[in-house]
Amino acid sequence: MDFNLTEQQEMFQKEVRKFAEAELTPLVDIMDKQNDFPHEIRPKLAAMNLYGIPFDPKYGGAGSDHVSLILALEEIAKILAPLAIHIQLQEVVNDRFNKLATEEQKLQWMIPICEGTKVGCFGFTEPDTGSNPKMLKTTAVEENDCYVLNGTKRFITNAPWADVMCVFAKLEGDISLFFVETDLPGFSTSPKMDKLGLRGTDLSDVILEDVRVPKDHLMGGKGGKFDALKDAMTIGKLCLSAQCVGLMQASLEEAIKYAMTRMHFDEPIFNLQAIHWLLAEMASRLEASRWLTYRAAFLKDQGIDTIKDMAITKLFVTSTAVDVCRWGMQVHGAYGISKEYKIERLFRDAKMYELLEGTSEIQRELIVKRLPR
Structure with missing residues (x-):
């Protein structure tokens, strides 16, 4: 049992700490007082490889580990917690693509997310459930060459300006997972929430009204998700x-x-x-x-x-x-x-x-x- 960080982890921790103190401190009022997200920081986060810490470099990641990920989030949150939430969501979305998507889809989405040119969001929570999958009401219906999605997702971070969303929905009575481009017809978001803390993270509902996604957007096959x-x-x-x-x-x-x-x-x-x-x-x-x-x-x-x-x-x-x-x-x-x-x-x-x-x-x-x- 070794409680010591590796030399590489310690160096990375110090680099992120220095970056956070210099680059994020000026953004505190923008996020907390103005409740706005400072998009100009995204290329800088990507340059530090903060969007893809544990992922393979061929998909734009840093090829590191989860200990390094939490070291980075600790340092970021010490200065500006809502920005750490934004980074976390990119890691979670990329992880779904990494484990369930085809090779082509990984290259299509993971690289630009890691580069900060695309943003993902994650959609499970709904108005009637945040933890019980049995209560999920969003549905997917197979129709010719696509799936038709209907439902509402609640408390979705990054939703107002995300490019892609991982959506959990019931397909043939079982839970399936889809990725959905946010510019598809029928995809819309509510006004962002004005909340107590973690301000500037842009939280909103996502409304899916007859959103048609290609069949290859079903991640990891039908059901069992x-x-x-x-x-x-x-x-x-x-x-x-x-x-x-x-x-x-x-x-x-x-x-x-x-x-x-x-x-x-x-x-x-x-x-x-x-x-x-x-x-x-x-x-x-x-x-x-x-x-x-x-x-x-x-x-x-x-x-x-x-x-x-x-x-x-x-x-x-x-x-x-x-x-x-x-x-x-x-x-x-x-x-x-x-x-x-x-x-x-x-x-x-x-x-x-x-x-x-x-x-x-x-x-x-x-x-x-x-x-x-």
Whole structure:
């Protein structure tokens, strides 16, 4: 058991940290205050190979591993979490193409996504379900040389300006997966949502009205795609956990910085025992979360990525992130609710992660169902 990062992983982590501090810091207000996505950053993300970290270079990827992926997302989220969400979605979409598409389709879509010239989005969640595939209402009907898709997808990141979407739909009573070009007739999106945190990620509904897709857009054959959904969810849970580690690191640093400069009776509040307790809790929970997340990434690189392991990681790390950011806010006192301080944004962003890729309550159900009995 080796807890050390490789030299290559450490170098990559430092490069991403330097990139994030220089290039993403100026974008914070654009995303959080204006609720806009800064598209000018996409070529820079692609130049860093952040859209295709674990994929084969022949498909535009970096040929690296999932540990490197979560190291990058941690550093990105420390500066600007919603941008990490955008990157995560490209990794998830590319992973579906990598595992289920034909060689021609991989070259057609994975390369431009990795290059940042095309954007993908992922469509499972619907108005009536976010975790139960049996409740899926989007349908696909075979018709001559195509499939006709109808339904509504909800909370779809990147949807307003994506080029392609992975769509889960019921075909002949079983779950199938299609890729759908967003410029096809019948494909439309609702106005983007104005939400609490992770602002600027452009979340909206996708409406499919008699969208006709060629038969070769059915990925991996008819039916049986519940396993493909679970596989995608494990990647999502892992990526979200890494981003929460970045948020916690940022919160701890902000809390220390504030405590060192905020004076009370001619001495910094950092010297107060009450502040010591808060900072100690933050630091210990951060380290526990970081190593649980790193372990999950290591397991995935070994081909061991059970739903239970990823659900445990996601449950612990996302709920802990809310606690850590809340304690960081406590260190700031009343100033913690002021938008002049970064901790206010970090707390709003952290809360979002408890609700993505299945709520904490769903994670508990996934875990309990897989406990030995």
